[in-house]
Amino acid sequence: MSATLDAAAPVKLVGQPLKRREDPRLITGAGAFLDDVRLPGLCHLGVVRSPYGHARILGIDTTRAAAMPGVLGVFTGDDFLDLNPLPCAWQAGKVQNNVNTPRVLAVGEVHHVGDPVAVVVAETPSQAVDAAEAIDVEYEELPVVVDARRATEPGAPQLHENAPNNVVLRWSCGKEAAEVDAALAAAEVRIDQPIVNQRLLPTPMDTRGSIGRYDPGTGEYTLWATSQAPHVMRLLIAAFVMGVPEQNIRVIAPDVGGGFGQKIFLYFDMPLVLALSKKLGGRPVKFYEDRSENYLSATHGRDHLTDVAIGATRDGQITALKVDTHANLGGYLSTIAPGIPTTLYARMIAGCYKIPNIRVDVTGVYTNTAMVDAYRGAGRPEAAFVIERVCDLVADATGLDPAEVRRRNFIQPSDFPYDTGIGMLPYDSGNYEPTLDRALELVGYDDLKAEQAARRARGDRKLLGIGLSSYVEVCGVAPSKWIGLPGEGWGAGLWESANVKVHLTGKVVVTTGTLPHGQGHETTFAQLVADELGVPYDDIQVRHSDTLGTPFGFGSYGSRSLSVGGTAIYKSVAKVREKAKRLAAHMLEAAPEDIVWEDGKAHVRGAPASLKTLGEIALQASVAYDLPEGMEPYLDETTYYDPPNCTFPFGTHVCVVEIDRETGAVEPVRYVAVDDVGNVVNPLIVDGQIHGGIAQGLAQALYEAAVYSDDGELVTGTLNDYAIPKASMVPTYELDRTVTPSPTNPMGVKGAGEAGTIASTPAVANAVIDAVSHLGVRHLDMPLTPERVWRAMRDAERSDPGVAAAAD
Amino acid sequence: MFPNQFAYHRPSTLEEAVGLLAADPDAKVLAGGHSLLPAMKLRLAAPGALVDLASIEGLRGISADGAVTIGAMTTYNQLVDSDELRARLPVVAEVAAGVGDPQVRSLGTLGGSLAHNDPAADFTALMLALGADVTAVGSQGERTIPADEFFLDILTTALGPDEILTAVRIPVPAGRVGMAYQKHEHPASGYAVVGIAAVLALGDDGTCRSARVAVTGCAPTATRAAAAEAALVGQALTPETIAAAAQAAPGGLEITGDLYASAEYRSHLVTVVGRRVLEQAAARARG
Numbered sequence A: 001m002s003a004t005l006d007a008a009a010p011v012k013l014v015g016q017p018l019k020r021r022e023d024p025r026l027i028t029g030a031g032a033f034l035d036d037v038r039l040p041g042l043c044h045l046g047v048v049r050s051p052y053g054h055a056r057i058l059g060i061d062t063t064r065a066a067a068m069p070g071v072l073g074v075f076t077g078d079d080f081l082d083l084n085p086l087p088c089a090w091q092a093g094k095v096q097n098n099v100n101t102p103r104v105l106a107v108g109e110v111h112h113v114g115d116p117v118a119v120v121v122a123e124t125p126s127q128a129v130d131a132a133e134a135i136d137v138e139y140e141e142l143p144v145v146v147d148a149r150r151a152t153e154p155g156a157p158q159l160h161e162n163a164p165n166n167v168v169l170r171w172s173c174g175k176e177a178a179e180v181d182a183a184l185a186a187a188e189v190r191i192d193q194p195i196v197n198q199r200l201l202p203t204p205m206d207t208r209g210s211i212g213r214y215d216p217g218t219g220e221y222t223l224w225a226t227s228q229a230p231h232v233m234r235l236l237i238a239a240f241v242m243g244v245p246e247q248n249i250r251v252i253a254p255d256v257g258g259g260f261g262q263k264i265f266l267y268f269d270m271p272l273v274l275a276l277s278k279k280l281g282g283r284p285v286k287f288y289e290d291r292s293e294n295y296l297s298a299t300h301g302r303d304h305l306t307d308v309a310i311g312a313t314r315d316g317q318i319t320a321l322k323v324d325t326h327a328n329l330g331g332y333l334s335t336i337a338p339g340i341p342t343t344l345y346a347r348m349i350a351g352c353y354k355i356p357n358i359r360v361d362v363t364g365v366y367t368n369t370a371m372v373d374a375y376r377g378a379g380r381p382e383a384a385f386v387i388e389r390v391c392d393l394v395a396d397a398t399g400l401d402p403a404e405v406r407r408r409n410f411i412q413p414s415d416f417p418y419d420t421g422i423g424m425l426p427y428d429s430g431n432y433e434p435t436l437d438r439a440l441e442l443v444g445y446d447d448l449k450a451e452q453a454a455r456r457a458r459g460d461r462k463l464l465g466i467g468l469s470s471y472v473e474v475c476g477v478a479p480s481k482w483i484g485l486p487g488e489g490w491g492a493g494l495w496e497s498a499n500v501k502v503h504l505t506g507k508v509v510v511t512t513g514t515l516p517h518g519q520g521h522e523t524t525f526a527q528l529v530a531d532e533l534g535v536p537y538d539d540i541q542v543r544h545s546d547t548l549g550t551p552f553g554f555g556s557y558g559s560r561s562l563s564v565g566g567t568a569i570y571k572s573v574a575k576v577r578e579k580a581k582r583l584a585a586h587m588l589e590a591a592p593e594d595i596v597w598e599d600g601k602a603h604v605r606g607a608p609a610s611l612k613t614l615g616e617i618a619l620q621a622s623v624a625y626d627l628p629e630g631m632e633p634y635l636d637e638t639t640y641y642d643p644p645n646c647t648f649p650f651g652t653h654v655c656v657v658e659i660d661r662e663t664g665a666v667e668p669v670r671y672v673a674v675d676d677v678g679n680v681v682n683p684l685i686v687d688g689q690i691h692g693g694i695a696q697g698l699a700q701a702l703y704e705a706a707v708y709s710d711d712g713e714l715v716t717g718t719l720n721d722y723a724i725p726k727a728s729m730v731p732t733y734e735l736d737r738t739v740t741p742s743p744t745n746p747m748g749v750k751g752a753g754e755a756g757t758i759a760s761t762p763a764v765a766n767a768v769i770d771a772v773s774h775l776g777v778r779h780l781d782m783p784l785t786p787e788r789v790w791r792a793m794r795d796a797e798r799s800d801p802g803v804a805a806a807a808d
Numbered sequence B: 001m002f003p004n005q006f007a008y009h010r011p012s013t014l015e016e017a018v019g020l021l022a023a024d025p026d027a028k029v030l031a032g033g034h035s036l037l038p039a040m041k042l043r044l045a046a047p048g049a050l051v052d053l054a055s056i057e058g059l060r061g062i063s064a065d066g067a068v069t070i071g072a073m074t075t076y077n078q079l080v081d082s083d084e085l086r087a088r089l090p091v092v093a094e095v096a097a098g099v100g101d102p103q104v105r106s107l108g109t110l111g112g113s114l115a116h117n118d119p120a121a122d123f124t125a126l127m128l129a130l131g132a133d134v135t136a137v138g139s140q141g142e143r144t145i146p147a148d149e150f151f152l153d154i155l156t157t158a159l160g161p162d163e164i165l166t167a168v169r170i171p172v173p174a175g176r177v178g179m180a181y182q183k184h185e186h187p188a189s190g191y192a193v194v195g196i197a198a199v200l201a202l203g204d205d206g207t208c209r210s211a212r213v214a215v216t217g218c219a220p221t222a223t224r225a226a227a228a229e230a231a232l233v234g235q236a237l238t239p240e241t242i243a244a245a246a247q248a249a250p251g252g253l254e255i256t257g258d259l260y261a262s263a264e265y266r267s268h269l270v271t272v273v274g275r276r277v278l279e280q281a282a283a284r285a286r287g
C-alpha cells in the first residue's frame, strides 16, 4: 500500500467490509431503473424483428399497423437512411475493409433472427406490440450458416459482400508457425485437442432499454439508457451515427440492474429513440426489451471453436502451444467485438505459465446469429479455459498430478514484470504458487484424492472429482498509447477522470466517469476518499452515470473502475489535500512545508494544537476574501488518469464435484477460491464480486448454452430453456486471499469484477473430467449436462470394459 | 411480455362461470394463472375472455371422509400446509413442496395443473398413480372422470369446453401402502425431465398386491407405466424384482427427446428414477 494509505489514523475505512450504502435503496425497491423512469407524454416502441436467420426484405406493408389504436407512427429502415450504421469502435486485427455493423433498422437484408426491421410508436406498450404484429413484411429467405467453422468453408452462405468466406479477421500473435511446429515436433509429449467454448447469453436481470427525448426549444437530446458507458455512448451517437454536436446530447444511465458487458455497447435503439422523438415533435420515446428480445438481439458471449496442439516434456514442462481459434462474431460487428478474441483472448493464452513457444491464430467470422461481444471476462475466460484444460491434459499424458504440472510451469515471483512474448503488456506483479498452496490446503487436496480413489475402488454410486484452475487475467486495460493504437486497440484511450470538490460546508462531492451496475462504487469510492482526505464517510457523496455533471469517462467494464477510475479520484484527492495544506499554511501563518495533514486536519509540524479542519479550510477557500496570493478560490480538483500498464489479478480455484454414476448428474459440492486482486478496499464487495463471478462461470461449465438450430432459430430463447444458475445449484463458497499489490497504481489495487468467472469455468470442468478420468475420458465439451456425462461414462466403458479397474 | 386484449370476468357462482364459458367459445378459465398467463404473455395463447374462478365459494380446501377431496382452486402451498394430507396422503404435500418456486406455489392450483396437463407436470403423474377421480361441472351437469381417462394428449384433457374442474377425490388406501414421487429436474425450468410416481400396496404375505406407477416429463402426457406395474404385482419386493420392473418401465411409453435430453437418455432415466422411486415406495410400504 502507498504511504498515505498506511498513515496512522484512528479508523481506516479502506480494508473494512462496509455494507454497501446503495443497498437500502436498491433492496427496498426505491431504486430507479430504466423501467421506472416516468416522463410526461412518454410513448412506446414496438419492434418488428426478423423471423429468419438470413433473408432479403422484399417489402414492408405498414398500412394495417398505422391504423391501429394508439399508433403515433410506423417506421422502417428507409426512414433513417440519414443515420449512419453503428460504429465498430475496436477494429482490432485489421478489419477495416470488411466492417458490417447494424443500422438502426435493417435495410435490404436481415442477418439473424431478431434483427430489427420496423418499429411502431404508440401511446402504450401493448398498443405498440399489437401494432408491430400487424406490420406485414415480405421476405425472400436466404441460406443460413450459424457455425463459425462451417461459415468459412467453400460453398457456405455469404452474409456480406465485403467479407468473402464470412471472414472478419485473420489475426495471429506469438512466434512464427514454423518455429512453433518445430517445437511441437521435438516435444517428448504431444497432445492435440479440439476445445469448444460454447455461446452464452449474458442475462442481466434488468434487460436493455432506452428512452429518448428531443427538446424542440433547445435542439438538445436526452437519452436514458441501461448503459455501462454513457459518455462513450454520447460520443458514438453524436459523432458517428447522428452527426449532431456532442454537447447537444446528454446521456443518463439510471440504476442499471446488471450489465456483464452486454451494456457497454451501442445498440440500434439508442440513436433510434432520439431520432424518433425528434420526428414526433419531442415526445419521449421508450424502448425496453422483454427477455425474449434480450436473448434474440442483445449481444451474446464466447462462442469459440479451438484446436490446441501441446508440446511438453515427460516431466510436465510445457514447451509449445499452438492454438487455432474460430471466433463467431455474429451477423454484424458489435462495438468492440474484434478486440475480444484478439487482444483480450489470444494475448492472454499463456495464463500463469512460462511457455517458450506460443502461436495463436484467430479467425473472426460472421454467421447468422446475434452479435457476440464482451461478456464478463471478455476473452480471458476463453483463454483461461484453454490453458487450464491444457494443464490437465499434460497432467493426464505425463501421469503427474495437475497441481504439480501447474507448479512446474508457473512464472516465478522474481520474473515480474513478466513478458509472455505474445504481445500482451508485461504482467505487473504476481506470486502464483501461494494461491495454489493455500487453495489445496483449504480444500484438503490429499484427503480428497484418497477419497476419490477409495470411492472408485468400492464402486460407489457417487464419483468424486477435483478440479483446479490457476488463472491470471488482465484488468484496467491501458495505457491509451497501447490500447488506442489502431490495429491493436480501439483508436481511443482508456483513461479515466474524476473530480473532487469540497463544498464550503466541508461536504465532499466526488464525480466519476465510471459507474456502477451492481458493484457498489458509491461505497468503495467513499471509503477511499474518507481515508485519503480524513473526512467522515457520510460527508462524501459519489456522483456518476450522467454525462451532465460528470467528467468524461470510458465507463465500467474490464474490472477497471477502481484501478483506473479510483486512481483518478485518489489523485484528485491528493491535489485537494495539497491545496488545502497551502491554504492552511496561509491561515496558520506557517510555511506550507511545515504543514502536516492528519485525519482531515492541517496542523503545524510540532504544534498539533495549531490546526485547521478541512471544513474551515473549505469555507475560507469558498468565501475567498483571504487567500494566498495567486490562489484560485474553492477546493475543486480534476484528474485525467492514464495508467502506465494494465493490472493482472490471479489466483487458484478448486472445485469438488460428485457425479451420479447412473444418471451422469453433476453436483458441485465444494468450492474453494483463493484470489489475489491486489490491495482490497472493501472485502465484502470483493467477495460479492467473486461469488457472482463463480456462479456465472460455474454455470457455463454445467448449465448454460445458447443454441441455434441449423436454420438460425435461437432454440434457447427463454429462461425456461436457458439455465442460469439459481442459489440451489451452487455450493457454499470458501474464499481466501493473498495480497500482491499492483505497482501500476498508487493504491496497489488490481480488479475483482471478472476474476470469479474467469477462474471458475475451467475449475468446474476439470473437476467433472477428473471424476471420470479413470474411465479413460480426457476431455468433455461444456455444458456438462447429465446426458453428456452419462454418455461419456457409457462410451468409455463400452470401448474398454476393463479400463475402470486398470485406471485405479 | 404483453398479452393480447381480453375481457375479464370474475363470477361468484359456478353456474355463472359455466354460463360464461358456454356463451363464449373463446373464453378460458383462469385459476392461479401460472401456466395460462405466461402463455398469453408469449402470445402462445390469446383467449378472448378470462373467467376467473377466484371468487367462487367452495372450490378451495381439503376435506376427508373415506377419501380425501381437494378443491380445484386449492393452491400448492395449501397442500404443503395441510395437516389432513400430512396425516393421510403425505406424498401429495411432498410433491406440492417441489413444484416451481414460492411464487408459483402460492398461486398455482391443483385444478389448474391437472386441467392444463403440461407434459412435464408433477401432479398429473401423481394423480394417475393415486387412482384419483376428477369432478367436473358443465352445462350438462356434474360428472366424475377417473384420472386414467382424464389426461388425453399434450395440453389436452377430457374436460369439455364449458366444463370446470371443481375437485379431485383421492382414495386413501388401507393396509401396507407406500407412495413416492421423484423427479430429475430441468436446470432451467425446474420441470421434470423425468418424474415418476409410484403407489405400492403389500399383501399379507409381503408380496406386492397392487402397483400403480406413472411417468411424466417424457411423453406428450403423463402415462401409467403398465409394464413396470405388471412386473411388480405378485412379486416379493426385492432389489432384484424392483430393478427388473424399473428396467421394464420404458416399455410401452411414447418417450420423446428434446435439446436437453434425448429419447435414449430419458428412457435410461426412466429406469434409474424408476428404480429409486420404487425402492422408496417399497420401503415406505414395509413401514
Ligand SMILES: Cc1cc2nc3c(=O)[nH]c(=O)nc-3n(C[C@H](O)[C@H](O)[C@H](O)COP(=O)(O)OP(=O)(O)OC[C@H]3O[C@@H](n4cnc5c(N)ncnc54)[C@H](O)[C@@H]3O)c2cc1C
Residues within 6 Å of the ligand: B028, B029, B030, B031, B032, B033, B034, B035, B036, B037, B038, B053, B072, B073, B098, B099, B100, B101, B104, B107, B108, B109, B110, B111, B112, B113, B115, B116, B118, B120, B121, B122, B123, B159, B163, B164, B165, B166, B189, B190, B191, B192
Ligand atoms: C416458474 C414456473 C415454474 C413451474 N414449475 C412447475 C413444476 O416444477 N411442476 C409443475 O407441475 N408445474 C410447474 N409450473 C406450473 C404451475 O404448476 C402452474 O401453476 C400449473 O400448471 C397451472 O395451475 P394454475 O392454477 O396456475 O392454472 P392457470 O395457469 O390459471 O390455468 C392453466 C390452464 O388450465 C385451465 N384451468 C385452470 N383451472 C381450471 C379449472 N378449475 N377447470 C378447468 N380449467 C382450468 C386454464 O383455462 C388454463 O388453460 C411452473 C410454473 C411456473 C410459472
